[in-house]
Amino acid sequence: xxxxxxxxxxxxxxxxxxxxxxxxxxxxxxxxxxxxxxxxxxxxxxxxxxxxxxxxxxxxxxxxxxxxxxxxxxxxxxxxxxxxxxxxxxxxxxxxxxxxxxxxxxxxxxxxxxxxxxxxxxxxxxxxxxxxxxxxxxxxxxxxxxx
Amino acid sequence: xxxxxxxxxxxxxxxxxxxxxxxxxxxxxxxxxxxxxxxxxxxxxxxxxxxxxxxxxxxxxxxxxxxxxxxxxxxxxxxxxxxxxxxxxxxxxxxxxxxxxxxxxxxxxxxxxxxxxxxxxxxxxxxxxxxxxxxxxxxxxxxxxxx
DNA sequence: AAAGATTGATATATCAATCTTC
DNA sequence: GAAGATTGATATATCAATCTTT
Numbered sequence: 001x002x003x004x005x006x007x008x009x010x011x012x013x014x015x016x017x018x019x020x021x022x023x024x025x026x027x028x029x030x031x032x033x034x035x036x037x038x039x040x041x042x043x044x045x046x047x048x049x050x051x052x053x054x055x056x057x058x059x060x061x062x063x064x065x066x067x068x069x070x071x072x073x074x075x076x077x078x079x080x081x082x083x084x085x086x087x088x089x090x091x092x093x094x095x096x097x098x099x100x101x102x103x104x105x106x107x108x109x110x111x112x113x114x115x116x117x118x119x120x121x122x123x124x125x126x127x128x129x130x131x132x133x134x135x136x137x138x139x140x141x142x143x144x145x146x147x
Numbered sequence: 148x149x150x151x152x153x154x155x156x157x158x159x160x161x162x163x164x165x166x167x168x169x170x171x172x173x174x175x176x177x178x179x180x181x182x183x184x185x186x187x188x189x190x191x192x193x194x195x196x197x198x199x200x201x202x203x204x205x206x207x208x209x210x211x212x213x214x215x216x217x218x219x220x221x222x223x224x225x226x227x228x229x230x231x232x233x234x235x236x237x238x239x240x241x242x243x244x245x246x247x248x249x250x251x252x253x254x255x256x257x258x259x260x261x262x263x264x265x266x267x268x269x270x271x272x273x274x275x276x277x278x279x280x281x282x283x284x285x286x287x288x289x290x291x292x293x294x
Numbered sequence: 295a296a297a298g299a300t301t302g303a304t305a306t307a308t309c310a311a312t313c314t315t316c
Numbered sequence: 317g318a319a320g321a322t323t324g325a326t327a328t329a330t331c332a333a334t335c336t337t338t
Binding site (some may be wrong): 002003005006007008009010012013014015016017018019020021022023040062116119120121122123124126127128129130131132133134135136137138139140142143144 | 149150152153154155156157159160161162163164165166167168169170187209263266267268269270271273274275276277278279280281282283284285286287289290291
């Protein structure tokens, strides 16, 4: 019944997320690559042209400030990113993507994209995914307006 | 374009999950209630009639064995669940829901369900959610067959 | 040897408190 | 005092190794 399906949507979203992310992380670890969160931070930086303020980066990857600080600590310790103070507003700091970080992202990408293709895209039609995307966008637009 | 929407589906699934779960956890903490993972374990036990083998429970809530062991440790320390050895196969153990655990679940439920209603259900139509549920089910059926 | 579950060591995440600059 | 970011203390999660029973 359609009504039962509607009720199952949220639990299924939770379960599908957990199962797929678990599988993706397993594949990354098997390829001796870092976790998904690293990829997301490196990608967000690359998409933004290589540098972002910490709080802006935290928003984009949906991490708390504190968690992002720690993640950037680890990336910086390995030379993948650098911190730079904002010259205008000296309270703020930028996270800056290094060559090493860009290369790391490029090594993660094929494994990650292959996993998403196999686990998610090969099992769904484009129209289904498009519909899901539109639904999720309306959900998010509600959550982001009151920021 | 439909094709762009389809490409955005997986990133949106990740982001929507992160945003909604973060908000739900915030509400639970504000109400001095334990985290979502506790609710899911307690609910899985209740749905199963009050008792489940550890590995079966781990599968249902999508946690590793080790993580579930730790979670049950904490729940047992507070008296919400009890461990019982399986009499037939003495390697195995059951997690058993106590009254205290059932009551805790009942206190979490309204806050959790209210959050899901506001953040997810109020922002989507039943038909959209039903379609999403069916899509996610096909995704999951692929992942679970090879267990 | 393999299944079921747990443990020790370690990594990561979280909260409240802190520091600096606006 | 509030924004931006970090830190210390603590909780939770993860991996490999272990123990027990089949």
